[in-house]
Amino acid sequence: MKAxxxxxxxxxxAALAGAVVFVxxxxxxxxxxxxxxxxxxxxxxxxxxxxxxxxxxxxARRALAAARG
Amino acid sequence: xxxxQALADLTEISAQIEAAVxxxxxxxxxxxxxADESSAKSFAEAAAALLAAADDVRTEPGSExxxxxxxxxxxxxxxxxxxxxxxxxxVTKPRxxxxxxxxxxxxCLRMLEQEEEAKAEKATKxxxxxxxxxKTEEAEGEGW
Numbered sequence: 001m002k003a004x005x006x007x008x009x010x011x012x013x014a015a016l017a018g019a020v021v022f023v024x025x026x027x028x029x030x031x032x033x034x035x036x037x038x039x040x041x042x043x044x045x046x047x048x049x050x051x052x053x054x055x056x057x058x059x060a061r062r063a064l065a066a067a068r069g
Numbered sequence: 070x071x072x073x074q075a076l077a078d079l080t081e082i083s084a085q086i087e088a089a090v091x092x093x094x095x096x097x098x099x100x101x102x103x104a105d106e107s108s109a110k111s112f113a114e115a116a117a118a119l120l121a122a123a124d125d126v127r128t129e130p131g132s133e134x135x136x137x138x139x140x141x142x143x144x145x146x147x148x149x150x151x152x153x154x155x156x157x158x159x160v161t162k163p164r165x166x167x168x169x170x171x172x173x174x175x176x177c178l179r180m181l182e183q184e185e186e187a188k189a190e191k192a193t194k195x196x197x198x199x200x201x202x203x204k205t206e207e208a209e210g211e212g213w
Contacts, residue, residue, distance in 0.1 A: 034140045036123045037171075039133040040133040056119065057142070059118050059119040062119075064147045067147070
């Protein structure tokens, strides 16, 4: 009986951990950002909240809106 | 290949691209897949502004020049790539295959550049041929 409870507890914890990882990964993938690429192949990524991100993201949204009318 | 044809090929080979515009660095439209001229102008100007602003974020003087930018929003992404003369901008649905879109944009710019070089070379050859013919005529005229 005790062994069954332990397995159930472990399974529940694993499911919870999996759900947390899934949500965090999904939100990271869908986070807004602007990536700037240079001639030497380097790239810098800016997210809203940073000074450059706050300046670039509205311009990206403006371009997107302009293209879609 | 004309600029419009280069863009048509771009949207044909890349299923991810919804709309694209080819422009000079100042945002003057060269060709566009958008039917509405004012939308194309707004899109080109916004893309040029994004590139200019991205250029300003470089902190180290003398660092490598900026070549391309991706802005990813929740409802889609905007891509801008440039060469010495033009910029090409495109919009896609959310979560596109970034590398493929940039590859297609750069291919478009490269094809256009090659075509312009071929045209310039042809024009130079024609002008040289005309000058040679004129000199021959003048020499023959002096001979009389």
